[in-house]
Amino acid sequence: MIKTLIIDGNNLFKIGFHGVRDYFHNGKHIGGTWHFINTIRRFIEEYNYDKVVVFWDGDSNSSARKTIYPQYKEHRRNDMNEFKMDSFQEQKERVKQYLEEMFVRQVLIDNNEADDLIAYYCQISENEHKTIFSGDKDLTQLISDKVSIYSPNSKRFYKKGDNIKLHDIEVPHDNIKTCKVLMGDKSDNIDGIYFLGEKTFAKLFPEVLDETVTVTDILLKAENLLKEDKENKVLQNLLSGKTKSGIFGEEFYTINEKIVDLSNPLITDDAKELVELYYRESLDPDGRGYKNLIKMMMEDGFFKYLPKGDDAWVYFLKPFLKLTRKEKTKFRNKK
Numbered sequence: 001m002i003k004t005l006i007i008d009g010n011n012l013f014k015i016g017f018h019g020v021r022d023y024f025h026n027g028k029h030i031g032g033t034w035h036f037i038n039t040i041r042r043f044i045e046e047y048n049y050d051k052v053v054v055f056w057d058g059d060s061n062s063s064a065r066k067t068i069y070p071q072y073k074e075h076r077r078n079d080m081n082e083f084k085m086d087s088f089q090e091q092k093e094r095v096k097q098y099l100e101e102m103f104v105r106q107v108l109i110d111n112n113e114a115d116d117l118i119a120y121y122c123q124i125s126e127n128e129h130k131t132i133f134s135g136d137k138d139l140t141q142l143i144s145d146k147v148s149i150y151s152p153n154s155k156r157f158y159k160k161g162d163n164i165k166l167h168d169i170e171v172p173h174d175n176i177k178t179c180k181v182l183m184g185d186k187s188d189n190i191d192g193i194y195f196l197g198e199k200t201f202a203k204l205f206p207e208v209l210d211e212t213v214t215v216t217d218i219l220l221k222a223e224n225l226l227k228e229d230k231e232n233k234v235l236q237n238l239l240s241g242k243t244k245s246g247i248f249g250e251e252f253y254t255i256n257e258k259i260v261d262l263s264n265p266l267i268t269d270d271a272k273e274l275v276e277l278y279y280r281e282s283l284d285p286d287g288r289g290y291k292n293l294i295k296m297m298m299e300d301g302f303f304k305y306l307p308k309g310d311d312a313w314v315y316f317l318k319p320f321l322k323l324t325r326k327e328k329t330k331f332r333n334k335k
Contacts, residue, residue, distance in 0.1 A: 001129050001146075005040070005049040006121065008114055008134035009056040009106075012036055013092055015135070015152055025301025032091040034305060037098050043133070043150075044319035050326055051128070053278065054099060055117045056108035063111050064266040065259045072259060075189045094300070101292045102320045103285070103327040105278050109271045115139060116265035120275050122147050123265075131157070138180070140164050141262045143173045168198040174212040177263075181215050181256040182238070190256065191243035195234050204234065215253060282331040290317055290324070 016035025023031040040052060065072040080088060099106055107117055115138055122130055122142050129146050132139055135153040143149055149158040154165075163170040166179055183201060184192025205221060207213055219238065226235040236242070241252030248255075258266070267275075294313065297303060306312040 002050045002127060003048065004051040004053060004125065004128040004130045005043055005047070006118055006130050006132045007040065007052065007054040008118065008132065008136060008139070009054045009095075009108075010114060011134045011136055012039060012152070013095060017088055017091060023305060025304075029087050030091065030300050030302075032088070033094045033098070033300060034302065036095045037102075037302075039133075040102075040104065041316065041319050043131075044323055047131070049131075049323070051105070052102075052323065053105040053107065053121065055114040055121070056106065057114045058108050058110040058112050060111050061113045064116075064268075065113075068258050069190070069255050071189050071191075073188050094296075098293070098296060101288050101290075101296070103283050103288060103324045105283065107275060107278050109268075109274055112267050112271045115262060116267045117271065117275055118142070119262040119265040120267055120272060121279060124276060125279050137164060137166070137176060138185075138260070138262065140173045140176050166198055169202045169209065171208055172210065172212060175208055177261055178208070178213055178215055178218065180260045181253065182218065184243070184256070185260070188259075190259065191245055191252075192256075193234070193252075194237045194242045194244055196237065200234055215257070282334050283327050285324075285328050285331055288324075290321060293317060293320070 013032055013036050016039070017032030020031030020035045021029075023029065023034050043049065044052065062073050066074075078085070096106060107114075107121075109117065115136065118132060118134075118139065119142055122132075122144075126146070129148075131148050131150055132142065133150045133152070135151050140149055140158060143158060143160055143162070145160055148160075150156070151158065158164065158173065160173075162173060164173050164176055166176075171179060179198075179201070180190070182193055183196055183198065184190040202209055204225065205213065205218055208218075222235050222238045226232060226239065229235065241248040241250065243252065258264075294317075297313065297316075302316075303313060306316055
């Protein structure tokens with residue numbers, strides 16, 4: 001079976017840009033570019049992937065969810081100054097140039113979030129075993145027999161049957177969607193049930209810690225618990241769909257399910273066609289090559305950050321050359 005590495009592009013790039021602060025060349029910061037390329041190189045080398053696909057957030061990528069829930073991500077602010085923002089954009093575009101030369105597929109479609117594009121790719125690529133590189137816990141919903149997650153936050157792989165840490169509790173990956181529908185997600189400005197935090201959730205519904213439960217399961221049990229504890233405000237809130245913003249009844253659950261559930265990704269028909277194309281088609285090698293890579297590495301000052309030795313660049317590029325050979329063979333066979 002084909003081994004595919006899927007990269008949440010924005011997630012990986014931000015880690016390097018903000019985390020690798022001391023890599024400069026000719027007075028320009030290159031930490032974001034260096035870290036992104038070196039991370040992919042290291043993963044190809046260590047785990048021998050046959051294929052790499054990077055998914056980027058497109059412009060207006062939140063539009064589908066904002067149509068359903070206008071408050072979605074509205075609290076997010078860009079606090080970078082103009083100089084830093086210019087460096088951010090410049091390095092991100094440079095990463096994309098490197099990936100083109102390295103035979104790495106890239107998917108960027110306006111009005112679509114990378115999470116949804118990744119989810120759809122996982123649905124259609126039955127003949128591939130996929131590892132998703134991302135610190136976004138939303139994507140842990142996708143874990144299956146053929147999908148695992150590598151989290152750069154915890155620096156470990158998560159596979160089917162593993163638990164995922166949500167602040168104060170750990171739950172089976174199958175319960176991530178249920179937890180996010182009920183408790184919301186502060187990082188995305190999604191309201192949850194009023195006063196329902198992780199500890200309270202686990203106390204009222206301890207089964208969430210070790211078995212798969214749905215929102216319906218929780219609500220049915222909440223009805224029974226409320227018969228015994230009629231003054232319990234959290235149970236009342238659960239059954240009335242009450243958040244800090246008001247009481248919404250079933251509408252609360254309908255909205256949160258739509259914006260959280262990655263088994264029904266919110267992508268356009270055009271996006272589906274493009275993702276299917278990137279899954280099926282081989283990459284045309286015309287114009288791509290390692291000589292271009294060496295030239296770019298020299299321009300960006302990569303060589304001073306490689307181990308000492310005349311052949312250091314060979315070892316650095318070797319994983320990408322293996323990937324290149326596989327892609328070229330696939331292209332020739334198709335012809």
